[in-house]
Amino acid sequence: MLPLTEGATNLEFKPADSSANPYLALGAVIHAGLDGIRRRLDPGDPVTVDPDTLSDADRSRAGIHRLPATLPEALDALESDELLMEALGPLRRTAYLAVKRSEAAAFAAHDASYELFHHFRVF
Numbered sequence: 001m002l003p004l005t006e007g008a009t010n011l012e013f014k015p016a017d018s019s020a021n022p023y024l025a026l027g028a029v030i031h032a033g034l035d036g037i038r039r040r041l042d043p044g045d046p047v048t049v050d051p052d053t054l055s056d057a058d059r060s061r062a063g064i065h066r067l068p069a070t071l072p073e074a075l076d077a078l079e080s081d082e083l084l085m086e087a088l089g090p091l092r093r094t095a096y097l098a099v100k101r102s103e104a105a106a107f108a109a110h111d112a113s114y115e116l117f118h119h120f121r122v123f
Contacts, residue, residue, distance in 0.1 A: 019119060024096075027087070028084055028087070031083065031084065031087045032083065032084070035083055044062075044063055045062070047062065047064065051064050070104075071100065071103070071104040071107075072101070072104050075097060075100055075101060075104070078097070079093075079097060
């Protein structure tokens, strides 16, 4: 771990995990960040506590929203995000959504252990 220096900023990126495509996840963050800079969006106050420790009312007041809990919910959220859909382009967005919806349907037909096995098996 690097030593902290005066004026240093640390950032933790929580919306993606090891199941995400790192190229698409990082590309989405960069694209969204550039959009925020272009439109001079206010990112709001930093959240310095675990949001899960806050009540629903406190999260709502702070403008904190839960991320989708399932792949189908995440795909619906992605599909409704005009900025990211435009960034993906017509061919990539159509292919990506089709493949991921197919995966969600395939895994829905089995239990959680089946999904975990297929996500984490070593070839």
